Amino acid sequence: MxxxxxxxxxxxxxxxxxxxxxxxxxxxxxxxxxxxxxxxxxxxxxxxxxxxxxxxxxxxxxxxxxxxxxxxxxxxxxxxxxxxxxxxxxxxxxFSPAPLDITDSQPSIKILSHNVGWYTTQSPTLVKLIQQQKPDIIFLQEIVQKHTERAFTWLKTDYPYQIGIPPVGILSKYPIVSSEILHLADHPETQQRAVINFNEQEVVIYNMQATGPWFAKYKLLRFIKIPVYKYDQRSPEILDLVERVQQETLPVIVAGDFNMTEETQDYYNLQKVLQDSFRKSGFGFGFTWPHGWELKFLVKRSNWKLNYPVCRIDYIWYSQHWGAKSGAVLDATESDHLPVGAELVLLKQARL
Missing domain, CATH: 1.20.1050 (Glutathione S-transferase Yfyf (Class Pi); Chain A, domain 2)
Structure with a gap:
């Protein structure tokens, strides 16, 4: 040749x-x-x-x-x-975080949020993560019955206040005054709203799971179909959340899997009423998804995995009553989402 x-x-x-x-x-x-x-x-x-x-x-x-x-x-x-x-x-x-410079006298609360990916995250792994981070409130998405039967039970001593209704769950060291299941914009995805008693102050918390984008086939010509990126179901859910937050009079924390990046209009709309804890006090891109994806669709019979996330879709948000002391992406579990954590400081009490 x-x-x-x-x-x-x-x-x-x-x-x-x-x-x-x-x-x-x-x-x-x-x-x-x-x-x-x-x-x-x-x-x-x-x-x-x-x-x-x-x-x-x-x-x-x-x-x-x-x-x-x-x-x-x-x-x-x-x-x-x-x-x-x-x-x-x-x-x-x-790369220019601005965490709060606070005194120890100001009450703070540690938050952990994690989409456990249904059956992929094992209960011992989840418990280990929580015991290492020692958060005060835990927001979980895509949980299944095995998590409520095992992980929730094992953590009952440290987190006596629990709401585990798959596919979402909340664990708290602080008393839960009330709770309800939501379906934002009347969509099938499940969210939670609860009120906790923190430092003699009632706080509203939302556990968020937004509808994820997907690819649908679009007929361009009679014999030609192209994949089209569909994300329109998420926007009504975010707008519904924004309206609910605007009506809240108590301090608010919203955490979970939002299935949106920072470049979306949905992010901009949410940023009008809440602040992003990682963007305020974290360092770097904060990518959380997808971790551990198998790339068999590229190379058959391979064990290649994408262990470096390329999108940020998991967030911890807070209202003007709070400030962010720290924000971080945490160690991986078996889920394709990385957990996120934040420490928030209560700056001002709300009038009851």
């Missing part, structure tokens, strides 16, 4: 890099313009936004490509400016 000349290979490689650089730049500009106009009302913009900031990282390659391969001054200058803007954005948004 004849070998291709080395200069032909180099020429082909350089041409491929040029095509990538120009195509990526054009697609990125189109994305930013369309997002500015439509936000995530276009499904393709919503899908791309799911993987921000990862999609922005190739920008760092563009100045190098401009200098060594494209060799156009204007391209190198524009891409260098893009790098500076990206670094500034990453620093401000992801």
């Amino acid at each position: 004849p070998h291709l000349p080395k200069n032909l290979i180099n020429r082909g490689f350089k041409q491929s890099v040029k095509i990538f650089a120009y195509s990526y730049s054009a697609l990125l500009i189109c994305y930013l313009i369309l997002k500015l106009i439509f936000w995530d009302r276009l499904w393709i913009i919503a899908l791309i936004g799911t993987f921000i900031p990862l999609i922005f990282f190739p920008i760092f390659l563009l100045p190098l490509i401009g200098l060594s391969i494209i060799k156009k001054r204007w391209f190198s200058i524009i891409s260098a400016i893009g790098c500076i803007l990206l670094i500034s954005w990453l620093h401000v948004k992801y």
